[in-house]
Amino acid sequence: MSAVKRVERLAVAIVLLIVAGVPAAVFSYQAMRGPGTRADEVFVVARTVERGGFSPARIVVKQGQRVRLRILAEDVTHGFQLLHFGADAGAIKTGTTKVVEFTAGKTGEFPFYCSVRCSALHMALMGTLIVEP
Amino acid sequence: MKRRVAALAGVLLALGVASVALAGFVHPRGGRDVEVRLMAGKFAFDPPRLTVEAGDRVTFRIRSRDVTHGFAVEGTGIETTVLPGREARVTVPAAHAGKLRYRCSVVCGPLHPFMVGEIVVRPNPWPLGAGALALAVGFLASAGGLAATRRWDLTRSRALRWLLAWRPLQFALVAPNLAVFTLIVVAGLAGTSTGATNFSTIFVWLVWWGLLVLVLIPLGGRLWCAMCPLPAPAEWIARGAIVEHRVRGFGLGRAWPKALQNIWPAFGALFLLVLFGIVITTRPLVTALLLAGFAVAALGIHLVFDRRAFCRYVCPVGALVGVYANVSPLELRARDLDVCRRCREKACFRGGDAYPCPTFQFPGGGLQRNTYCLLCTECVKACPYDNVAVRVRSFAADLGVSRGRRMDEAWLTLLLLGTALAHSVVKLGPWGTVKSWANFERPTDFALYSALFAGVTLVALPALHLGTAWLSRALARTPGFKLSRLFVDYAYALLPVSLGAWMAFTLAVVAPNLSYVPRVLSDPLGWGWDLFGTRETTWTWMPVAALPWLQLGLVLAGLWGSVRAARAIVAEVIAEPRARRRALLPLTLLLVAIAWAFVTLYFG
Numbered sequence A: 001m002s003a004v005k006r007v008e009r010l011a012v013a014i015v016l017l018i019v020a021g022v023p024a025a026v027f028s029y030q031a032m033r034g035p036g037t038r039a040d041e042v043f044v045v046a047r048t049v050e051r052g053g054f055s056p057a058r059i060v061v062k063q064g065q066r067v068r069l070r071i072l073a074e075d076v077t078h079g080f081q082l083l084h085f086g087a088d089a090g091a092i093k094t095g096t097t098k099v100v101e102f103t104a105g106k107t108g109e110f111p112f113y114c115s116v117r118c119s120a121l122h123m124a125l126m127g128t129l130i131v132e133p
Numbered sequence B: 001m002k003r004r005v006a007a008l009a010g011v012l013l014a015l016g017v018a019s020v021a022l023a024g025f026v027h028p029r030g031g032r033d034v035e036v037r038l039m040a041g042k043f044a045f046d047p048p049r050l051t052v053e054a055g056d057r058v059t060f061r062i063r064s065r066d067v068t069h070g071f072a073v074e075g076t077g078i079e080t081t082v083l084p085g086r087e088a089r090v091t092v093p094a095a096h097a098g099k100l101r102y103r104c105s106v107v108c109g110p111l112h113p114f115m116v117g118e119i120v121v122r123p124n125p126w127p128l129g130a131g132a133l134a135l136a137v138g139f140l141a142s143a144g145g146l147a148a149t150r151r152w153d154l155t156r157s158r159a160l161r162w163l164l165a166w167r168p169l170q171f172a173l174v175a176p177n178l179a180v181f182t183l184i185v186v187a188g189l190a191g192t193s194t195g196a197t198n199f200s201t202i203f204v205w206l207v208w209w210g211l212l213v214l215v216l217i218p219l220g221g222r223l224w225c226a227m228c229p230l231p232a233p234a235e236w237i238a239r240g241a242i243v244e245h246r247v248r249g250f251g252l253g254r255a256w257p258k259a260l261q262n263i264w265p266a267f268g269a270l271f272l273l274v275l276f277g278i279v280i281t282t283r284p285l286v287t288a289l290l291l292a293g294f295a296v297a298a299l300g301i302h303l304v305f306d307r308r309a310f311c312r313y314v315c316p317v318g319a320l321v322g323v324y325a326n327v328s329p330l331e332l333r334a335r336d337l338d339v340c341r342r343c344r345e346k347a348c349f350r351g352g353d354a355y356p357c358p359t360f361q362f363p364g365g366g367l368q369r370n371t372y373c374l375l376c377t378e379c380v381k382a383c384p385y386d387n388v389a390v391r392v393r394s395f396a397a398d399l400g401v402s403r404g405r406r407m408d409e410a411w412l413t414l415l416l417l418g419t420a421l422a423h424s425v426v427k428l429g430p431w432g433t434v435k436s437w438a439n440f441e442r443p444t445d446f447a448l449y450s451a452l453f454a455g456v457t458l459v460a461l462p463a464l465h466l467g468t469a470w471l472s473r474a475l476a477r478t479p480g481f482k483l484s485r486l487f488v489d490y491a492y493a494l495l496p497v498s499l500g501a502w503m504a505f506t507l508a509v510v511a512p513n514l515s516y517v518p519r520v521l522s523d524p525l526g527w528g529w530d531l532f533g534t535r536e537t538t539w540t541w542m543p544v545a546a547l548p549w550l551q552l553g554l555v556l557a558g559l560w561g562s563v564r565a566a567r568a569i570v571a572e573v574i575a576e577p578r579a580r581r582r583a584l585l586p587l588t589l590l591l592v593a594i595a596w597a598f599v600t601l602y603f604g
């Protein structure tokens, strides 16, 4: 009898571990990992405007800071251009990431764009880099 | 007569082999430089098909209509990226006669994995050669004696007997699948909506479906149902136990309504599933909701009704696996029916030290076909005389069993065959219009597609099948036979060739898309993770050159099995040998035509 109960209890524990553990593992890994793969990196997801555009669409940095952006093209191939600082990632194929690096030399608000046609609203796919003094 | 058949088959065989083999040696008549403007757009190339001569060099000037696409020729290293607003140029030598396929190689949206185009290189030997081959195989299979089914009892092995009787076995099979299922639901609900980079779509429709059709069904029949996680929680709650045997659980244990004690509910569910197949298989969210929906439906049904009623009557996958399980070489049967006759407990059916059969099968009562046996091994555990055996036997042995053939199974078989054909056209074919209809881009187009789909699977194919039965009856001069009975009986002969076609189809879907598997393992939700460093595995080219031969082999093997089954089925109703041969002829021709249609669709 007790052996039976032990097996059942073990099975229940395994089931609960799976059903609760898998989602918990997924979300805690994502939380732990933080927004970027590196501490000094800003992780930007590029989606078509219909699906929400750049996220984040506003990036705030300090003047003189070395900025490192990792851009993931989530749904189709996108591009990334921030011409004021000479950053151009070229085409970023779906599901892959590319990194741009530059120094935020001057203060102000600078737009960045997608440079590869990605949907009918491609021209509207943009975001802003804010460099604070 | 027999000699004549053999001679005819020999000639056809030689013709088929010669025409296919010769194509490699035919002196190229081409040698031209052909230039083609190709427009790439979601989710097809325009023109979708191009015909050139062997020896030509085709230069594609490719532009994109919408987003970034790719262009990669299967079985070669030729690949390029097509950025919008820029022309890509690529030259493809059309060295050998046959069909060259190219596909999009940059994920461009949901239907991206099915964005393909074709170059037909003349003189293409496939349509004719494959036709001759199919005819030859058909005639050969329809002649000669029928070999008796052979069986090997696997449960003579002590270790296996112990394993099958081990109570936690089923749980041990289900648990890993439950973990994968949970991740599928989480990824589908929370992960990226790009199907090609989400664990849920890739693991369900590439990995699971691939393993199911290419390995589990052809070798193990309904083995999947023994490890399926969808109805497991429902069954555990209804039984009040996960591993152990409990007499009273929490299910109400009502009887399933009499009128629905068949697989018509599963037929309906399967029809919807395959009709919306293009949408479902490319959308992570839909995939997750569908699977979760199955689990919830199973829970509701199992709490109210007795045993695994969901699996027995409702589950579309169960019905699909069930009918094809008759082709598989694995069976669970009573070892010695004399023992069963003397047995008073009938524990395999009524339960005893283990649960009664969850699908109301009765091994001791002469269970003879695999359709509804889930291989859950409860009866092995229940039988007090150790009289339940698991055996390996010749393929398709159940198709000759006349007892228990049913109209619902026959219709399901026809639906499956029609679906294999329809999905081959939509998913593997180069025609973008059909793809966008099936993709539910506009409701009116989808309505048209539904009508076409239903027309093929529910009207045209059954009508063709009925016509064959009628012709067969007329040729055999046996007007007394009921046509509806022949319709049902003959349907079972379709199973091997349609399974072969599904395998050929699945191979062509899975093989070129395999590189997504390491990607989604490393980044299951498309959130930019890189667990194993394989998130950017690029297009790896499988030895796709062997693919057509494999596909041809599968379809022809299926054809062989089908014609053999047809022989056995005809032989059991018609005694007179000449009438038998005449009755078999239309059926053989139908089966040959089916096999030929698939091969021509793939390579013609």
Ligand code: SF4
Pocket: B224, B225, B226, B228, B229, B230, B231, B310, B311, B312, B315, B316, B317, B318, B319, B374
């Ligand atoms: S019938 Fe369906 S739900 Fe039941 S075990 Fe088989 S596949 Fe799973």
Ligand code: SF4
Pocket: B332, B348, B356, B357, B358, B359, B360, B361, B362, B363, B372, B373, B374, B375, B376, B377, B378, B379, B380
């Ligand atoms: S016949 Fe035996 S193995 Fe098959 S479903 Fe019934 S109890 Fe399970």
Ligand SMILES: [Cu+2]
Pocket: B041, B042, B043, B068, B069, B070, B104, B105, B106, B107, B108, B109, B112, B115
């Ligand atoms: Cu594409």
